[in-house]
Amino acid sequence: MEMQPRLVDVHRPRDPARAEGVVLVLHGGASRQGRPTVSPTQLSVVRMVPVARRVARAGRGRLAVHRLLNTYRGWDSEHTPVDDARAALRTLTEQYAGRPVALVGHSLGGRAALLAGQADGVASVVALNPWLYPHDDADLTGRRVLFVHGTDDRIAPAAHAESVARRLGRRADVGFVHVPGGKHAMLRQGSVFERAAADFVCATLLGDTVADGPVARVLAGEAVTSA
Numbered sequence: 001m002e003m004q005p006r007l008v009d010v011h012r013p014r015d016p017a018r019a020e021g022v023v024l025v026l027h028g029g030a031s032r033q034g035r036p037t038v039s040p041t042q043l044s045v046v047r048m049v050p051v052a053r054r055v056a057r058a059g060r061g062r063l064a065v066h067r068l069l070n071t072y073r074g075w076d077s078e079h080t081p082v083d084d085a086r087a088a089l090r091t092l093t094e095q096y097a098g099r100p101v102a103l104v105g106h107s108l109g110g111r112a113a114l115l116a117g118q119a120d121g122v123a124s125v126v127a128l129n130p131w132l133y134p135h136d137d138a139d140l141t142g143r144r145v146l147f148v149h150g151t152d153d154r155i156a157p158a159a160h161a162e163s164v165a166r167r168l169g170r171r172a173d174v175g176f177v178h179v180p181g182g183k184h185a186m187l188r189q190g191s192v193f194e195r196a197a198a199d200f201v202c203a204t205l206l207g208d209t210v211a212d213g214p215v216a217r218v219l220a221g222e223a224v225t226s227a
Contacts, residue, residue, distance in 0.1 A: 003037055003071045005084035007091065010065040011056040019064040021123075021205030022096045024088055025052040026081065027067070028107025028131065031074025038069045045069060047186065048106055051128070051194050055104065058198035062206055064096055074108065081112035089119045100124075102201045106186065107131045107156060114138055114164070117145070124204035126197045129184050131156040134163040140172035146200045146218060147175070148193055148227075150182020175218030178226045192227045 013019045029044030038045065048067060056065040070084045089101065100123035105113030110130025117125040117140050124144040147165050149158045158178070165176050179192050186193045199215040202208040210216040217225045 005071050005087055006069040007088055008040070008067040008069060010052040010067055011059070011061070012064055012066070013061070016064065016096050019096050019099055020062045021059075021064070021201075022092050022099050022101045023052075023055050023059075023063055023065045023201055023205070024085065024092060024101065024103050025055070025065065025067045026085060026103065026105035026109030026112050027070070028105070028109045029070075029073050030108075031076070035072050035076060037071065038073055040069060042073070044107065048109070050190065051104060051106070051197055054194040054198045055201050058202050058208075059206065063201070064092075064099070066092065075111075081108055082115045085112045085116035086119060089116065089121070093121050100205050102126065102205050104128070104197050104201065105130065107184065110156075111136065114140070114145070114168070117143055124201065126200050127161070128193050128197065129153050129156050129182070129186060130161055130164075132160045132164050134160045136164050137167055140168055143172050144200075144204045145172050145174045146177065146196065146215070148177045148179060148196045150179045150184065150186070150189070152181050153184045155184035169223070174223070175215075176224045177214040177218065178224070180226060182227075189227070196227070 027045045102124045103113035104126040106128040110127035199210045214225045214227045
């Protein structure tokens, strides 16, 4: 049987027509030998549960929020998380026709969010400690993009993310938030990453005003700021 990516509902409105926006949350996770499938209980997946819930709470019932479980762990060379994200986006755009979409991803999920962000209907992208190659690129013209990266991340170098952010910023509205002392797993400063994702998604999909904090400064035009 061919394996497929799986969507997990975080908040699904009873009437899809009442959703004002759609959020797809993408997990990370390193590759393993033998192309193992993704488990709902693996740490990289569980790490995104509080992020998705924070976004759903901030949306106050106005957002449809879904988490994606990739087909395989890591970044398989034949079937990547970008393929899974694109498949999920096709499903969601059928269910929520005409609604703007935000992608929120961590680590390799952040890379997938940026590379899949070219899809029709995507309005914004949030990359949390994204694992990137410095040469990664995507045409995100018309999208709003936020990088949130810990200064003490030893898994995904912030310098790589900064390089990609500068390149994407030539065609898209890109902001970058540094989290002092933040590490890759987003555990110690988890609330900072969660709030940044929720604030940015609600601002870009719902038009909500962000009163204070680093995302407010990004939305006001500061390209780089610190939490």
